[in-house]
Amino acid sequence: MIPTPLRQFTNNSDSVSVEGQSVGQALNNLCSLHAPLRRHLYADDGKLRSFVNVYVNDEDIRYLQKEATAISDKDVVSIIPSIAGGLE
Amino acid sequence: MNAPELSSEEIRRYGRHLIMPEVGMDGQKKLKAASVLLIGAGGLGSPLGLYLAAAGVGRIGIVDFDVVDYSNLQRQIIHSTKDVGRPKLASAKERIEGLNPFVKVETYEMHLNSGNALELFSKYDVVVDGTDNFPTRYLVNDACVLTGKPNVYGSIFRFEGQASVFATKDGPCYRCLYPEPPPPGLVPSCAEGGVLGILPGIIGTIQANETVKLIIGRGEPLIGRLLLFDAMKMKFRELKLRRNPDCPVCGEHRTITGLIDYEAFCGVQPGWDAYAREQQYEISVDDLKKRLDNKEDLFILDVREPQEYQICNLNGYLIPLRDLPKRINELDTAKEIIVHCKVGGRSRQAVEFMKQAGFRKIKNLVGGIDEWAERIDPAMPRY
Numbered sequence: 001m002i003p004t005p006l007r008q009f010t011n012n013s014d015s016v017s018v019e020g021q022s023v024g025q026a027l028n029n030l031c032s033l034h035a036p037l038r039r040h041l042y043a044d045d046g047k048l049r050s051f052v053n054v055y056v057n058d059e060d061i062r063y064l065q066k067e068a069t070a071i072s073d074k075d076v077v078s079i080i081p082s083i084a085g086g087l088e
Numbered sequence: 089m090n091a092p093e094l095s096s097e098e099i100r101r102y103g104r105h106l107i108m109p110e111v112g113m114d115g116q117k118k119l120k121a122a123s124v125l126l127i128g129a130g131g132l133g134s135p136l137g138l139y140l141a142a143a144g145v146g147r148i149g150i151v152d153f154d155v156v157d158y159s160n161l162q163r164q165i166i167h168s169t170k171d172v173g174r175p176k177l178a179s180a181k182e183r184i185e186g187l188n189p190f191v192k193v194e195t196y197e198m199h200l201n202s203g204n205a206l207e208l209f210s211k212y213d214v215v216v217d218g219t220d221n222f223p224t225r226y227l228v229n230d231a232c233v234l235t236g237k238p239n240v241y242g243s244i245f246r247f248e249g250q251a252s253v254f255a256t257k258d259g260p261c262y263r264c265l266y267p268e269p270p271p272p273g274l275v276p277s278c279a280e281g282g283v284l285g286i287l288p289g290i291i292g293t294i295q296a297n298e299t300v301k302l303i304i305g306r307g308e309p310l311i312g313r314l315l316l317f318d319a320m321k322m323k324f325r326e327l328k329l330r331r332n333p334d335c336p337v338c339g340e341h342r343t344i345t346g347l348i349d350y351e352a353f354c355g356v357q358p359g360w361d362a363y364a365r366e367q368q369y370e371i372s373v374d375d376l377k378k379r380l381d382n383k384e385d386l387f388i389l390d391v392r393e394p395q396e397y398q399i400c401n402l403n404g405y406l407i408p409l410r411d412l413p414k415r416i417n418e419l420d421t422a423k424e425i426i427v428h429c430k431v432g433g434r435s436r437q438a439v440e441f442m443k444q445a446g447f448r449k450i451k452n453l454v455g456g457i458d459e460w461a462e463r464i465d466p467a468m469p470r471y
Contacts, residue, residue, distance in 0.1 A: 004246050008372050051270040058327050080316070080327065082266040083245040084222045 001078040009037045023054060024067030026077055041079070053080045091117035092146070098190055102144050115304035116144060120190075122303040123147035125212035127200060127228055129176040130154070131288030132218030132242050132295060134166035139296040141184040141191045145303070148184065149194040149212055152176045163285035200224060202347035205231040214299055216240040218292065222269040223350035229254060229262035230347055233338045240299050242291040247284045247319040249291035252310050252329065253298050255338070259311040264332035264339075269354045271368070282378070287319050369439050371451040373460045376426060387423045391438045392430060392457075400457060400468045402428065409434045412441060421447050428453035428460075430471075 002010050010016055011034075018033065020026030027048075031038040043049055054061045055078045061069045071077065094102070094116060105111040111119075124145050126133050129152040140148055156164070156171045156179055164176075171179035177195040184193050198204065205227055209215055215237050217228045225243075232239035232255040239254040241262060255261045294315065301307045316325040337344040371379075379386060390397060390404035397406050407415050409429070419425065425447065429435040432455050439452045453460070461468035 004248055008374055049270075050268045051266055053265065055327050058325075060328065060330065062332075063330055078325075078327075080314075082222070082270060083243045083248070083250060084220060084225055 001076060003079055003081050005081055005083075006037060006040060006079065009034050009040065021070060022067065023056060023061050023069045023071060023077055026071060027054070027067070051082050054078070055080060092120050093117075094120065098144070101188070101190070105144070110306045111304060115306065118304050119144045119300065120146040122214070123149065123212045124299055124303075125149040125151070125209065125215045126218060127151050127216065127224065128218035128220070129164075129166065129180040130160065130218060130220065131163045131244065131283065132216075132292040133180070134164045135289050135292035136216055136218060136296050136299075137166050137180055137184055138187060139293055140299060141188045141193075143296070143300055144188065145191060145299075147192045147194065147212075149196065149208070150177055150180055151196045151198065151200050151208070152180075153197055153199055163283065163288050165289070200227060202227065202349065205347060206235055209235040209237050212237065214238050214240060214302055216242075216295055216299055218242060218295070222354040225262060226269065226353060227347065227350045230337050230344060233261050234345075234347070238302055240295045240302070242295040244283055244287045244291050246282055247287060249287055249317040249319070251291055251294045251298070251315045251317070252313060253302065256302075256309075256311050258331070260329045260331040261335060261338045263337050264335045265314065265329055267332070267336065284319055287317075290317060290319065369443070369451055370454050371426060372454050373463050376453060376460075377464050385424070387420070387425045389419065389425050389427045389438070390429070390457075391427060391434050396430065396471070399471050400461065402457060402460065404428065409438055412438055416442070416445055419447070421449070424449040424451070426451050426453055429456050431456040431458050 001015050002013060007014060016030060016033065018026050018029040020029055027041060031041065041048060041052055048054065048067065056064060056069055056071055056075050061067065091114070094113070098120070099106065102116050105116050106113055122145050124140055124147070126136055126148065129137065129150050133150065133152070137148065137150065154176050156167045156174055156176055158172050160167060161169060166183050167176060167179045175197060177197055181193045181195055184191055196208065200208070209231050215228060215232050217225060217239055219225055219228065229239055238256045239262065241254050242251045243249065253259065298310050301309050312329045314327045314329050316327065317323070331338065333340050336342060388402050388404035390401060390406045391409040391412065392406070393408050394406065407418065427435040427438045427442070427450060432452060435452045435456060439450050442450050458470060461470045
C-alpha cells in the first residue's frame, strides 16, 4: 500500500504488487520499479528513514525482524508516513 | 473532584445519555466535571468543539490565533459565513455557548509554544490535537507526556485520516510512532495538498468519541492502535502501536525532559543529508499545476535556450542558464520563483546558484517541462 504523498512516484497507484521473500526485498523491488521512491524511503546510508513506518499487515516491522521480516503472497506491506493536517 | 449535581434542565438535555447504562448519571457528572483543551478551532476543532459541548463537557479550552477565512467554510462548520474576518475563537465560543450554555468556554488567542504549553495543559484533563503542522504536533505530544495528560490525536491529508490516543499512562506516544518529523516539503499541508471537506468531520468526531470515552472511563479507547481512514475507498484499517522503550520522551532512558525548540526540530537541520535539504527547493508538476490553478503568485523562471522556449513554454521568464550569473539582478528574492528547464538538470544547477546568491523562495520543477507535457498538458509539443 502506497500512501498519498508518495503516489506521485507510482503513477498514482495506491497499491503495487511486488515479489519478495522479505520486507526489504519487496521494498527494494518496489524502488526498482519506481526509482524516484528510493530516496524518499531510504537515507544515504541505506537505512529506512525514521519518518517512514512500514507495517506487515497490522504489525510494525520495528517490532518484528525489521526489513528481514519474512512475508508471503497474502501479506500486505504498508508504508505509513506521518501526516500533519488538521487545522487549515 | 466531587461530582457536580445536574440541574433539572441538564437532566432533560442529557436524557439520551442518562438512560444508557454506559453513561448514566455517573458518566454525565464526570463529563460535567471534566475539562478538555482543543488545540485549534479549524477543521478538526469544529466537530470536536460542537460535539464535546453538546455532550456536556463542563469546561472547554480552545487555543487558536487565526481569523475565519472564506475558504475555511468548506469544512470548518463551527464558523458561519457571517464570521469571515472574525477571530476563530470568537465565532467558536459564540457557537458553543449557543449550543450549550452549561459549557464554560475558555479561549486562548496565542501561538502554543514551549514557553506556555506546560502551564496551559496542566489546567485540563484531556488535550485534543487538531493542529496542522509538525512542530505543534511534537510540542503537543511532548507537553502531554510531561504533564501526564492524554493526547487525543487526529490528522488529515486529502482524503486520508489518522486517529489515535497517545500519552496515556501505559500507552505509546506520538514519538513512539514517529521519532522524527519528515523534512519540510515532503508532506504538503492541507493548504497545499487540499482536503476533502467532510474528512475533518469524520476524524474530528472520532476524536470527540475517544475524548468522551476517556472521561467516562468506558469502552475500549484507541490506545496502542492507529486508526487509518480512507474516504475514497470508505475503509478503516487499524495498525498496532507499541510503546517504544527507546522513545526519547516516554522511554526508559528519556533524553527529553523539558520542551525544546520545535521549529528547529522540524526545520532543516545541518546534520540532515542532501535529500532533506533539497526537499524545500523542489516542486512536482502536480503541485505546480494546483498552485497555478489556485492563482497563487508564482514567478516562473525558464532557464532553457531561446529555441527551446519557442517549441513550448509555461509563459515563464526566460534567462538561459549560462546567462543567469550576469542577469540575476533581474530577479526578485522576495517572490516565490519556480525554476524549470527541459527535464530538471539545468534548473537544479540554477537553483543551486541562486541559493548561493541569497535566494530562498526558489523551487526546482522536478522533471521539467517534459514532465509537465507528459502529466499535465498532453497537447504540449515534446522534443
